[in-house]
Amino acid sequence: MSFLLRNARIAARPVIASRVMPSRAFTSSSMRSLKEDDRHSPDLAEQNERHKQDQLQKQKDGKGHWKPELASNSEEAVAADRQAGDHTMEELQKKTAKHAEEKHK
Numbered sequence: 001m002s003f004l005l006r007n008a009r010i011a012a013r014p015v016i017a018s019r020v021m022p023s024r025a026f027t028s029s030s031m032r033s034l035k036e037d038d039r040h041s042p043d044l045a046e047q048n049e050r051h052k053q054d055q056l057q058k059q060k061d062g063k064g065h066w067k068p069e070l071a072s073n074s075e076e077a078v079a080a081d082r083q084a085g086d087h088t089m090e091e092l093q094k095k096t097a098k099h100a101e102e103k104h105k
Contacts, residue, residue: 051070
């Protein structure tokens with residue numbers, strides 16, 4: 001009889017659910033780079049510092065401007081959208097071809 005009485009008391013207690021927080025199975029560390037495609041550049045820090053110093057010097061001289069080398073890919077895309085304007089498809093194609101020729105000389 002005592003067995004039944006003891007089990008009845010245990011069964012009558014409210015069940016308290018314990019929350020078990022799952023552990024993180026996957027971790028990663030962030031890499032400090034401005035652009036997503038710059039991760040494999042061996043002299044990235046040197047290039048960024050050179051562009052930064054150039055930009056700071058031009059700002060001191062009053063000739064500062066936006067440098068796409070110091071922007072992320074998404075910042076470049078936003079800047080390009082803001083500068084787009086009303087151009088025809090032919091004008092945009094010529095401008096792109098000219099830019100590609102100048103950049104890859």
